[in-house]
Amino acid sequence: MDFYSVVKFLHVVAATVWVGGGFALMLLAVRADRAGDTQGMLQVMRSVGELGNRLFMPASLATLLLGLVMCWFWVGFADVWIIIGLAGYAATFLIGTLVFKPTADRMSALIAREGVTPAVLDNGRRILKVARFDYAVMLVIVADMVLKPTPSDVPVLLAMAAVFGLGLWAAFDGLRPAAAAAA
Structure with a gap:
């Protein structure tokens, strides 16, 4: 076995932990939300807060670093798929750092102060x-x-752009209040 194969294997393992673990938590949250299970939602939110810095951040950084090692020594940085992968990684990293982590921290503090509220x-x-x-x-990155x-x-490339667009729509169109979405 050559060194490239070892690095690639570790890259895939790190990506699996990062993407798969977060996806499982998202599915648990959706399931709890649809069932009206407040305690289930809270448990998932706590898990996201606890695992963010301990599992997802290290796994995402390992994925990036191992990918960069492969690019540096074997693949290069000029191919379109490398650029798309790096841009996708930057987007998910920024979402995790600027949205998920601070929101989870604020929610934990709010729960500690006021308990479980509709907010x-x-x-x-x-x-x-x-x-x-x-x-x-992440689906675009994996593809x-x-x-x-x-x-x-x-x-x-068009299919990947469509998945990206559907993700934008699902996130930002759906942020309208329920009454406005039903109208």
């Missing part, structure tokens, strides 16, 4: 909407890493 649950639901976009981006599109792979 806390509404914030949790808003995070779920943003998570839909985050996972649309990008597997399919490795070139500029001539227009159908693949």
